[in-house]
Amino acid sequence: MPVSDIHGRQSPVSIGLLLTDGFALMSYASIIEPFRAANRLADGELYRWTHISIEGRPVTASSGTAIAATPAMDGSHAYDRIFVFAAGDPAAYRNKDCFAWLRRMARRGSGLVGVSGGPFLLARAGLLDGYRATIHWEHAEALREEFPGLAIEGGLYVIDRDRMTCAGGSAGMDLAVELISMDYGVQLSRQVADWFIRTEPRPAGLSQRAGVKTRFGTVDERMVRMLSAMEGALEDPLPRELLAREAGVSLRQLERLCARHFGRTISEIYLDMRLDHAAQLLRSTSLSVTDIGVACGFRSQSHFSRCYRARFDRPPSKSRSAATV
Numbered sequence: 001m002p003v004s005d006i007h008g009r010q011s012p013v014s015i016g017l018l019l020t021d022g023f024a025l026m027s028y029a030s031i032i033e034p035f036r037a038a039n040r041l042a043d044g045e046l047y048r049w050t051h052i053s054i055e056g057r058p059v060t061a062s063s064g065t066a067i068a069a070t071p072a073m074d075g076s077h078a079y080d081r082i083f084v085f086a087a088g089d090p091a092a093y094r095n096k097d098c099f100a101w102l103r104r105m106a107r108r109g110s111g112l113v114g115v116s117g118g119p120f121l122l123a124r125a126g127l128l129d130g131y132r133a134t135i136h137w138e139h140a141e142a143l144r145e146e147f148p149g150l151a152i153e154g155g156l157y158v159i160d161r162d163r164m165t166c167a168g169g170s171a172g173m174d175l176a177v178e179l180i181s182m183d184y185g186v187q188l189s190r191q192v193a194d195w196f197i198r199t200e201p202r203p204a205g206l207s208q209r210a211g212v213k214t215r216f217g218t219v220d221e222r223m224v225r226m227l228s229a230m231e232g233a234l235e236d237p238l239p240r241e242l243l244a245r246e247a248g249v250s251l252r253q254l255e256r257l258c259a260r261h262f263g264r265t266i267s268e269i270y271l272d273m274r275l276d277h278a279a280q281l282l283r284s285t286s287l288s289v290t291d292i293g294v295a296c297g298f299r300s301q302s303h304f305s306r307c308y309r310a311r312f313d314r315p316p317s318k319s320r321s322a323a324t325v
Helices: 025-042 096-107 118-124 137-146 171-184 186-195 212-216 221-231 240-247 251-262 266-284 289-295 301-312 316-323
Strands: 013-019 047-053 081-085 111-115 132-134 151-153 157-160 163-166
Touching: 013 025, 013 096, 025 047, 025 081, 025 111, 025 171, 025 186, 081 096, 081 118, 096 111, 096 118, 111 118, 118 132, 118 137, 118 163, 132 157, 132 163, 137 151, 137 266, 157 171, 163 171, 171 186, 212 221, 221 240, 221 251, 221 266, 240 251, 240 266, 251 266, 266 289, 266 301, 266 316, 289 301, 289 316, 301 316
Parallel strands: 013 047, 013 081, 081 111, 111 163, 132 151
Antiparallel strands: 157 163
C-alpha cells in the first residue's frame, strides 16, 4: 500500500529516541520494532527515527550493547515525538542539560514519550505537571514520593494530549501499536500486531502486574484477602489478629491455612513480603538504606539489616551495589 494512501499523511512521522546509559533493550525494541514493521508492511517510510544522546556519544544498554547516537541539537527541527529511555535507576539521573533540552523540544511542539523509567526524567524536567502518567511499577513509589502532585496510574500506558508514558517492557509494543493506529489507521496497526504475533490487544489501563492469586499461587479467597491486606500495609504492618479479621477467619484457623498453603507462619509470610519490597526499593530507588527499612516496616536499622541478611545472605548495602553494576 503506498504511503500516500495511508490515512492521508504525506510525510513520515519523525521520531527522536533519547537514550541514556543503562537503558533496557527490551523496552527500546518493543517501541522501535513496530514502527520498523509499519514501514515494511506499507512498503514506504511512514516513520523516520534518530538515536539521540545528550553528549552525542554512543550509548550503552544494560546488556552492554552500544548504539551510536547523534547529539541533542538546538536547531529548528522539532521531532513529532521524542521517546525517552532511562536507565535502571532513573531517580539517580539528574542531567540538567537533558532536562533543559526536553523543555525546549516541548516548546517547539514535540510530543514527549517516557518509557519504563523515562517518565521520571520528564517529571524532573517539569513536563508531567497537569498530565496523567504511568511508569514501570518498580519506579512508581519513588516517583510518587518525589512528585506527590502527579497523577500516577498503574496501567500499561497513558496517552494524555502531547504527553505519553509507558511502563516499558512488552507494554512498549501496546503503546506503539496504538500510536500507529492513531497515525495511519486501525488496519495497519492490526497488521503490525499480527506481524509480532500479538493476537489480542491489551487495554491501556491493564494492570502491569499479575494479581495476588497468580503471584502467590493461591485461589483460596481467605489467603488472597490476607495477602492483599499485607501488601497494602508494608510500612505499618498489621497485627495478626487484624489480618485474621480481614481474611474472615479466626487467628488459629489463619495460622493453619498459612501452614497448609505456604508452609510458613503468618509472621514469616509478612516478613518475606516486606523484605522483598525492600530489595525492590534498593534496586530501583536512591532512597537511603535507613529510609527503605522504615518504608518496609522496620523501626530499627539493625533489625532490618539482620533480617535482610538472613533472607538474602548479604546486607542491604551490598544489594544496592549489585543492582547498580
